[in-house]
Amino acid sequence: MIKKAKIPDATIGRLSLYSRYLIEAYEKGVTTVSSQSIADATGVTPAQVRKDLAYFGEFGTRGVGYNSKELYMHIMKILGLDKRWPVAIIGAGNLGRALSQYKGFHERGFDISCIFDNDPKKIGKKLSNINIYHLDVLEEKVKEFKIELGIIAVPAQAAQEVADKLVKAGIRGIMNFAPINITVPDNIVLRRVDLSAQLEYLTYYLEEI
């Protein structure tokens, strides 16, 4: 996987969190925020906030704080969210359909351009204006819609094959929801999201209390 040097993975996740607080603060009319207020809102330490930001530049004014709108814009730029991203979802099952309609993606700059499946019954149908295509036309549609991101929402046994096809079609980033480890070339960015594993953190901590 491609990695920018020395910046902890967790920092990226926190930047995302900070940005959500910042836009909320700005919309409420709060123009200046401090590392302390960001920390309070997001559940981290003020030192952590300043350290996270320091990886990318100097965005504040000593003695004053940060301009909420400006810092928001800086973070969005850092996260690559200063543009919109067309996204393909592979798998028109329950999960794929839900993700295609999840508003949270759209709000942050992601547009689900199309959904792919290999079930003839589903091909040609639409999900809230998003077309479902056969996997055979993946490469063609990826080019047509300039898609760089793919979401794998197929069963585990099909995930690696789908990943290979995404890579072949020219996709650069993959979010994998299938409960299996897939492998991709070094120049492809991969992220696995295991919904059940998230619940398993809860059950782990709930046992033996």
Next chain:
Amino acid sequence: MIKKAKIPDATIGRLSLYSRYLIEAYEKGVTTVSSQSIADATGVTPAQVRKDLAYFGEFGTRGVGYNSKELYMHIMKILGLDKRWPVAIIGAGNLGRALSQYKGFHERGFDISCIFDNDPKKIGKKLSNINIYHLDVLEEKVKEFKIELGIIAVPAQAAQEVADKLVKAGIRGIMNFAPINITVPDNIVLRRVDLSAQLEYLTYYLEEI
């Protein structure tokens, strides 16, 4: 949040991963596995595998390896997955509906017992045999179904209120899909899953390459 001493959070996530490989290996007839083979299958180092397991006991035989079935059972016990867990989903929107039908939960021991919403149009309906109830009867149903886990799939602005209700109803663990930090008492286990943030890791790494 409740934490067992000294065990890294990441270890729990990896145990979940190991267990998936182990059951697959067992079902293929592979009775003995090594830390090396587990590592290869899950993308970690063999030392990491052994260290993760060592937090909980001695499960292998020196010179031989681990019995796949036995180690699987041990890990499932550690994760609290040696029993089934009734789960409530709050929010019958796109995400809530998809999660309620997501097979990955059922496979790992989670049963979605009921869905809650406050939209009168949705109350009384069913989603693949799961009833949708009004939030007003949350406490009653939590007791009836012995529910200990709740999944919040409502918009951000409603999330804290829903969390408070879940706690009041006696729920012990919460998975929050709303893009906001909610607060809960110390004895409640909370996990936030931000789907958009996962995509934002991809866009971060894809920028500036």
Next chain:
DNA sequence: TAGATTGTTAATCGATTAACAATC
């Protein structure tokens, strides 16, 4: 026994936090 692999210790690496000079 020789070869293999675990369980564990010590070394290394990396992330977080505390502290404070810089400066508004």
Next chain:
DNA sequence: TAGATTGTTAATCGATTAACAATC
């Protein structure tokens, strides 16, 4: 100026990895 808050360094903390004795 006095008070506040950043940006950054050094100290601390915690997780991962390497190495190896134990032992099958």
